[in-house]
């Protein structure tokens with residue numbers, strides 16, 4: 274999400290007072306009430322409370338009702354937030370260049386994009402790969418939201434109709450034997466997290482219960498052995514004092530493990546906002562990173578506007594790397610977004626571009642140049658997306674080059 278719509282952490286300083294958020298209209302309100310009834314029903318069946326990760330999974334992905342599953346706008350100016358591929362095609366064009374290098378080294382293969390949002394990145398990556406004469410055999414998309422699958426198809430049909438036949442929507446993970454590139458932009462941050470808080474030196478987990486007319490928090494001992502053990506390990510490693518609150522993204526780790534089940538050879542590029550673990554659990558980041566986005570306003574109250582707002586948390590890239598190594602994958606690169614994009618040709622693309630193609634011979638009008646300069650700034654400036662967003666390359670049986678990490682590779686920070 275771009276800085277304009279997202280305070281990018283800033284230790285929550287820019288978080289909005291929730292009483293000043295815009296009111297949803299009647300239709301949205303009715304939709305939300307339906308989802309609230311659905312979740313409250315689940316709570317009742319579970320004996321009164323559900324863990325926060327379960328609540329977040331329902332709020333975002335309950336079939337036909339969750340934020341990502343139902344039909345609200347979400348992406349872009351008229352939605353709740355803007356992501357890098359929505360901001361500028363230059364982002365996807367740089368990714369396409371990294372895809373070309375990997376597919377060339379492998380002697381061909383496929384691209385698989387997880388969580389393709391509006392479909393704009395798929396369309397722009399495909400268009401650039403066509404220009405570079407390196408189209409993948411298939412461009413597969415694995416998307417959990419039925420509504421977004423339809424949006425993605427529409428976008429591709431409009432932007433690159435002649436390439437639609439190469440795009441395949443998968444219903445589940447591919448069978449073992451996948452060769453190629455996996456792309457996941459802002460997917461891990463949208464996965465349900467466990468929230469915890471330290472009380473009297475002990476980790477407590479966040480649960481959610483129904484309180485008369487609204488959802489309310491309840492802090493209890495962690496329900497599962499896995500969460501409990503992970504929190505104990507964090508407590509031993511970092512100085513988390515009473516009142517310290519943060520998150521644990523086990524779904525992201527499971528997702529990394531799932532990559533190893535189908536990848537035979539290739540590279541997975543994970544792009545998201547986040548930090549190495551020592552920064553993620555920094556003593557000053559004492560309220561965690563959980564954020565909600567509603568109509569370009571950010572706040573930290575996930576139990577309201579149920580199904581109408583995005584809920585997200587930053588990514589602990591050390592945990593992602595550890596999960597990868599455990600699963601038998603390699604960790605081949607870690608760079609901030611600015612360095613990755615510059616290393617994959619952002620400056621050249623911007624210089625010779627009307628942002629849709631390389632038109633060195635054309636007279637590029639000044640307005641377009643200013644627009645492109647603004648996009649480059651948003652993608653790369655440390656105060657925008659350049660520093661907070663990271664790119665991590667995980668690999669399986671791939672020892673070819675990765676140009677995105679040639680400028681700077683910061684794996685030693687993990």
Ligand SMILES: C[S@@+](CC[C@H](N)C(=O)[O-])C[C@H]1O[C@@H](n2cnc3c(N)ncnc32)[C@H](O)[C@@H]1O
Nearest residue numbers: 341356388389390415416417418458459460463
């Ligand atoms: C914040 S949006 C990002 C969309 C898009 N990648 C972009 O950059 O504009 C998160 C996306 O991840 C999808 N998603 C979340 N968990 C997923 C999973 N386990 N597998 C596939 N898609 C997932 C959501 O449905 C949504 O499309």
